[in-house]
Amino acid sequence: MELKPKRFLILDDQLVLRKLISRQASFFSRYAVEIDEFSDPAEALRSIAEGGYQLIITDIGMPGMNGIDFIKNVARLGYQSALLIISGYDDKTLQTIADMSTNLGIACTRFLSKPYSAEAFVAMLNGIFNELERTELPASMDIELLLADICNDKFMLEFAPIVSLADHLPVGFSLRTLAIGGQRCCIDHLLPLLAGRRMASAVALETMVERIGRRLQGLFHAAGQDECRIHIRIDEACLCADNVFDHCFTQLQQYGVAPNRISFELADGLSRRSDALCFENIAKIKYLGFRLVADAFGTGSLTVGNLLKFPFDQINVPVETLRWLRTLQGEDSNTFRLLRHFGLSQVAVCATRVSDEEGRELALAMGCAKGLGDFLAGAVAEQDLAQAIIDCQGDQAAPGGTTE
Template sequence: MNNKFAIRILVLDDEPFMLKLLCRMLENSGFSSVSTCDNGRAALELLDRTNCHPDLILLDINMPEMDGVEFVRHLVEHHYSGALILVSGEDERVLQSVEKLVRAHKISVLGYLTKPVIPARLAELIDKWMPPAQVAIEAAKRIYSAEELGEAMVSGELVNYYQPKVDVATGEVVGVETLVRWRHPSDGMVYPDKFITLAEEHGLIDELTRVVLSGALNQSRTWRDAGMPLRVAVNVSMDNLVSLNFLNNVVELTSKAGVPPQEVVLEVTESRLMTDLRVPLEILTRLHLKRFRLSIDDFGTGNSSLTQLRNIPFVELKIDQSFVHGAWANDTQRAMFNASHGLATQLKMESVAEGVEDRADWDFVRHQGCDLAQGYFIARPMPAEDLPAWLVDWKRRCPELVLQ
């Protein structure tokens, strides 16, 4: 738990009763430095007093004169470096929209509370608070160059981790998704969000994908020889699909590794719109004809949408984690999940729920009849050598999860 006495909290709400209620909740939880304002302009004046700068603001969204959305814009102008908790009686979808807006403004938001506020939920959100210096350290992003990434591929610093996919009905482990990591000699483990875009922008994505695919196929062969025939999935960038050489490379590497094409899943995410679909469509259609499994990744986000389902012969639909984790308690997410899953069912595609983070998520996707699941509740991505031990532990856990 954070040092409560070190957190300066401002409660901003136009309703006197809510101000008193929230202050009482905070005091009962041990927070001693709490101030209040009943309008946005007074709160901004308070921010201008450096000795009273709040670390955390409980912000009501719907207020007269200056509403919470406008107040957030003024926070940006005031270079506010603290965090927010949104509070409102508005529809949950409105709260979610404002939360996204706050994040887009690069202001830390710990979450939102619906009225009437539950004290335990308030305490849970405040527990997420971190001092600004710590937030800055965690948010700091090391910028890498294309030259560094190119050298890393040559020197073997890129390593594959594997996250299991399991059959939701039986618990059977049917495959793994390959997730590349950069084992940097001085920075430690670097995650793909730090270098995939770099590879795409500097013409390195073909070589990066080749390194990842080659390693995954060789590992698949090793597992098969050890009596563990697992489907292996590899992420494919749309930038890989601008040259027919990609098709030849996939076929050649798969044949060389001795892995059946139907046991290879190519997960396609369209992170940017393609102006000319002729070559990508040819590559993906021919891969399908050669019995490779095509998966549409992060469905419902970015550009991965109904158009791609219509144009490309996908056999697997991955429901994005933003529609899965917590969907059991969120009407909007549940509707998105059900729409995606229903579409997969109607199109006779295998559905995969990403982001199964806890038992409630697992029970939800089981109840909804999803085919496969992956997420931290099942397993975190792991080095290949850790998979056998995880399998033993999963077999121990599995009966209790599927025999309900």
């Protein structure tokens, strides 16, 4: 599905650096990119006033109008999308400037300190657009057209690799985005959007599982027990649908994909007020051979009671949660040892939203063996998923490989 190109504005008074950034942006394969380059902040501001940019990239140390004044003027123009600051200043100074930018209304502001690698630049772009997708309101999407496109197979999927934190080898893939109706819709947005329409969540889930099964037809069966797993996020609306997981099971059988290769990531916590069918479907997920993952522990509605009550195979813990756990008890590789008493191994704890090396090191120190985040690995398009899994299995077959 063809997506609209993203427009970038690059401001740097040094021609060589400006061209270098422009070239690095061309490595960003997630979208087609249109780039406008400027050496004069005043000219850049005139172009921004005309609108249409999804990302502004700017230096700070420039003659005439410096980067700080430029950012203030950008905010005065009402620009609110995303800003990437690239500068040789130290991280503390750049963080202060980024905080200023956020307070001025540019919510998605990131920075890179020179020197940096092309890989770090692309990872930063992925992080920026992931954040934009998480914060964009999906209300503008027509629910009728959305369901029609899903039912008529007019969408594409995108996955985020789950990697071993020790050696960066992929051990799984998590479904994160749908490209549909000319837009990219994060699963975090799609689920609540569908939840208000009866059976819409079930239809979407069954359709996505069928698409994944079709893509991987024969691959899981032939690759053996070390196969990477595919994680699919679900919410309470999915659990309220009758027979949805039976249908998913039947679809996977049709394509020769074993159900234990699919993990359902539960986004919502359940309480006594939840429909009885939700609890029945939790049991059915396990009975049918699927895996169950607790997602976003510590930042969503999943409670410790949920963790101890349900038969989870893995816990996803955002880096933000790991930070406050460290504040409470210090760095402890046995932070999640209590879960062992309920059948969950320490290696089954996965750190999520890992956006930098500090986050990766924290996750390792707190006992997480696996991680998910823009810093760790770039997104994988649907059409490349099968090859990515084959490559992953080749890596895991080598000495020192890691399996899930």
